[in-house]
Each structure stands twice: as C-alpha cells, then as structure tokens.
Amino acid sequence: MANPILVLAEQVRGELADITFEMLGAGRALAIASGAPLYAALLGSEAAPLAAKLGAADKVFTVEHPHLDLAPAGTVAAALKGLVDHTQAGLVLLGCTNVSLGIGSMLAAHSGLPLVNFCRAITFQAGTLTCTSQLFGGKILSDVKLADGRGIVSVYPGAFPVDAGKHDGTPPVEKVDLAVEAPKAVFKRYVEPETGDVDITKQDVLVGVGRGIQTQDNVQLAEDLAQILGGAVCASRPVIDQGWLPLSRQVGKSGMTVKPRVYLALGISGAPEHWEGMQNAQCIIAVNTDPKAPIFDGAHYGVVGDVLELLPVLTEKIKARKAT
Amino acid sequence: MNLYVLLKMVPDTVEELNVSADGQSLDSEFLRFKLSEPDDHALEQALLLKEKHGGTVTVVALDAPEVDDVLFTALAKGGDRAVKIPIAQAGLGTAASAGVLAAFFAAPGAITPDTLLLPGSQAIDDLEGELAPLLAAALNLPYVGVVCGVQAADGKATILKEFAGGLRAEFEVALPAVLGIQSAEKPPRYVPVAKVRAAMKSATIDTAELAPPDRPVQLDIARLYKPEAAGRAEMVEGAPADVADKLVDVLAKHSVV
Ligand SMILES: Cc1cc2nc3c(=O)[nH]c(=O)nc-3n(C[C@H](O)[C@H](O)[C@H](O)COP(=O)(O)OP(=O)(O)OC[C@H]3O[C@@H](n4cnc5c(N)ncnc54)[C@H](O)[C@@H]3O)c2cc1C
DSSP states (O other): OOSOEEEEOOEETTEEOHHHHHHHHHHHHHHHHHOOOEEEEEESTTHHHHHTTOTTSSEEEEEOOGGGTTOOHHHHHHHHHHHHHHHTOSEEEEEOSTTTTTHHHHHHHHHOOOEEEEEEEEEEETTEEEEEEEEGGGTEEEEEEEGGGOEEEEEOTTSSOSGGGOOSSOOOEEEOOOOOOOOSEEEEEEEOOOOOSSOGGGOSEEEEEOGGGOSTTTHHHHHHHHHHHTOEEEEOHHHHHTTSSOGGGBBSSSSBOOOOSEEEEESOOOOHHHHHHHTTOSEEEEEESOTTOTHHHHOSEEEESOHHHHHHHHHHHHHHHHHO | OEEEEEEOEEEOTTSOOOBOTTSSSBOOTTOOEEEOHHHHHHHHHHHHHHHHHOOEEEEEEEEOTTHHHHHHHHHHHTOSEEEEEEEEOTTOOHHHHHHHHHHHHTSTTSSOTTEEEEEBSOOTTOTTOOHHHHHHHHHTOOEEEEEEEEEEETTEEEEEEEOSTTOEEEEEEESSEEEEESOOSSOOOOOOHHHHHHHHHHOOEEEOOOOOOSOSOOSEEEEEEOOOSTTOOEEOOSSHHHHHHHHHHHHHHTTOO
C-alpha cells in the first residue's frame, strides 16, 4: 500500500468539520503502518485559510473554484477524481455525513475504486487493509478487505478521536488547476434550524424517546420524567418525522449533537445515525424490550423492559426520593 | 410529472439477525423483510407531488420476499403502475442493483423531461454505497441526497437538503433528476388493509425482463458478525419497581436527583 492516502476535508459554513480531523488521525495511523504519505484534499474558493489547519497531513491539495462551494456530490466527486489522478492516491477517506453523502458512490462509479460505506474501524496488517462497517442499524458488523489497500472508505463521525488529527505545523499546499463543470444542482440559500422552546444542547439531563414510545400521547410520560429531573425531552428521527415533537428536539446525524450528564434512551434502538449525536453523554441509560438492541453495546446502564411500564414508576420513585 | 419510486426490501431489525454458516450473508431462515424506511418516504413524496402537479407514480422493485405486498400497497396508496424486475435482490450489492435499474431506465421513453427518480436516501445495508448517486452516475443525471422536501415548477425542482444540527439548504435542479429522499414533507400515509386487498384483486404488477448483473457483489467481504458482548451496558434487572429504585441510585450518583 504505497499509494498515497487522501482525506477529503469537510467544511460547513467556512469551518472544518470534526470528521476532517478524525479521518486525518485515522489516516496518519494507516500512513505509519503502511509507509504511504497522507494527503488532504480541500475544495472551494475559501480553501487557502483552511489549508493551514490541516497540519496533520504531509501535504494539502486544493482546488479553488467557486463552483465547488456548496457543490452537489457529482461536482465534488469529479474534482476529487481529478485529485486522485493527480496524486495517484490509492485510498480515499471521506465522511459518512449528510454533507458528503453520495460523493463516495459517485467517485466509485467514475474511478472504478470500490467504496466501503459505514466504516467504524480500519486496520492495516500484514499488507492487508481491513475496514469494519456497521450494517443493519448497528446489529451486524462486516469486515471488508481492500486489495492493495485501494478503495474509498466512508467513515462514521465519532469513530476516531479528533485530537489525533490536529497538528500545529503548517503543511505544504499545492494548488491544483482543474476544469470544474458548472454544478447540476445549484445552492440557493440556507434554511436555518428552527429555534425551539428548549435548547437540548444545553441540558444536563435529556430524556430521549424513540419509536418504542409508540404514540404521541405516550410522549407525555417522558415529559413528566424530564420535568421532575429538571431536563428536557428529545427524540430519534422517527418520532420527529411523525410530528410528535419539533425538529429542534431531534438528536443525531441530521439533528443536534448533545453531551448531557445523563441521557436516557427510551425505546431507541441505537442506530449509528442516532448514536453519533449522543455518544458523548457522560452517562447513558438505555431501556429497550430487545436485549440485542445495539444501544446496549454503548450504554453505561441497560434495562431490558417496556418503557411504558417503567416510565410512570420511575417518575414516582424520583418524586418520592426528592421528597425525603 | 413522470415520477418513479424505487422500492427496496430490507431485513426488519426489530427481529434478531443471524449470520449464515458461510459468514458472508444473513441467515435468511427467520428473516422478516420490510420496505426500507426512506423508500416509504420517497413514495409519500412522490404521491404528494402527483397530488399537486398531476402525472403518474410508477413504483419499481427488484424481486424480494414480500415485495408484491409492498408493490400492491403502493398502488393502493395512489401509485399508478408497479413494475417488478424478476432478479432476486438478495445477494446483490448496491452497485449491481444500480446497474440493473440503470438498464431499466435506459429503455427508450422511460425518462422524459419531467421525470424524477426517487429512491430512498440510503438503506441500512448500503455497504457499497447508496442507490441514488450510483443511479445518477450511470444515467448521467443530476443528484441530490438527504432530501426532505421537493417543490416542482417549470421543469425544475427546488429541493430541501438536510445538513447537521437541524440546518437545511435549498438547491435548485433541472429535471430529469435523481433525488435521494430522506423524509417526505408529511409522514407516510396509512392505507387500510381492505384497500390493499382490493388492489391485489384489480391491479397487476408488470414485469420487466433485464439481464442479471455480471458482478453481484463488488466488495471482498471477509465476514459478517455480531458486535462483541464486551463493553456492553451494566444491566439493571428486576421488576419495574426494583429497576426504578436502582435507576434512581444511578441518577443520584450523577447528581441529577
Ligand atoms: C442520512 C440519515 C440521517 C439520519 N439522521 C438521524 C438523526 O438525526 N437522528 C436519528 O435518531 N436518526 C437518524 N436517522 C435514522 C436512523 O438511521 C434510525 O432509523 C433511527 O435512529 C431509528 O430510530 P429509533 O431507534 O427510534 O427506531 P427503531 O430503530 O425502530 O427502534 C425502536 C426501538 O424501540 C424498541 N421498543 C419497541 N417497543 C418498546 C417498548 N415498549 N419499550 C422499550 N423499547 C421498545 C425496539 O426494540 C427498538 O429497539 C438518519 C438516517 C439517515 C440515513
């Protein structure tokens, strides 16, 4: 695996996203194990000031073109293909994020490199690169081998530490001139997040409800618990999609990232897209009827049981404890 | 509008999933299948667009267990035509599925200037990538993913795409195009079983014969396995009242009670 490793830097509103540093850290470990150089790809008209922050890379390649600002996956993939050809990169790392979704697939279609999606771990041992991915909402793992370490790997946020990809040094930067086609989907405007009545990112205690709460009426049971704990109710995507709670209460990939002292996951399976939003809670307590629910793989405390049965009892017990 | 929804069956993850003896696939014996959730939203989005702008909704699926029920359900909800491609979806990676579907859409007249292809944004077994961008690449059509709203006018679609933290952005795209739907503007509609039964009696599922893919799977999958039990949660057991007592202790330990 002598071909370079290329990390696609991800930016949102002029800032580098954490996933960029997570991938640089992972890429550095692979670079050390395999002897390959580690490069970063930075696309868009504001590339220059951001490049200086990518000191973990041996070199940063930029393509500076306004067509690449908030560009759709197809436009990004075409530019990235240009950089893969230019750098002779064998392994491309990109974020398994909403921002980057589709870029890996498009790059795979155009470059012939295989894509491994949903990746949580990458190892390089005895000349073999193995990617471990989470499938079926986290219920099954898969190990995929990439021949000669060549491929595109889409990396889950939170799978690798951010700090490992942060370095003070200023990397060498090469500006690459590529023809960039006009995007086929044109950015018009941002639609700002709804500001809700409560900011769930500022709560010490969050009572998270998932599909297991079953009805809108049952959400009140969680409200009662949140109230007595001085916290707030938040939810997984299906609860929000049903309209049972506003979007400002969604935790996960498309929703908020929260770090409360205590996170109760009630009837939430623990799919990777939810997990990435609450994995850094200090204490995670999961209640689920399914003993094999992936949430139990990461939670600190687990209860196999019916949340509808437990919720009222727990609320009463806390009331009683507080009264003493 | 000429609206196509691509429907895919996935294992129901509420059931226990087991790996088959070869370590390469899921043990199919006890698997229960259901429609991939984003695909259900894609169908709803298509029906909403049809209600607003007129046109037809065609649902397309590869062969899979219980897929006929899903296709008839789509017709009962307001779909106009259902097409089944008699190639088993099981054992096909997303790249091969995209290849088969691209061949379906390459047929003359399939894609008109007012066509939208609406697959779900992603499926839980998309190890090789997502269908929407792979299909868009094969057909050389514009693509946007993680879509949670679509408005159409004058041969264009205005699309809402999700970013993180509740942030969204509007994109404009000329038709024909492929949109990976994450959520419809409304929750997927409910259709009574009686209506589905009626569709089963009155409607038919068309068949489109296509060549099976040369390479069903692109990736070299060494093994599938369940997450290790290590690092699992400390389990709190007992009757609800005992469990609640123990949880109150945990909450007190973290100074929230
Ligand atoms: C691009 C993209 C973005 C996404 N963004 C997000 C996001 O921001 N946030 C998010 O949450 N998801 C997101 N998802 C969806 C995610 O993949 C999962 O589908 C979702 O998190 C599942 O929610 P859930 O756990 O509530 O439902 P399910 O996975 O259906 O789980 C319900 C759980 O409840 C349990 N249960 C049922 N009844 C009871 C009961 N009575 N008592 C206790 N337990 C019970 C079941 O055993 C099951 O484990 C996204 C997906 C994609 C593809």
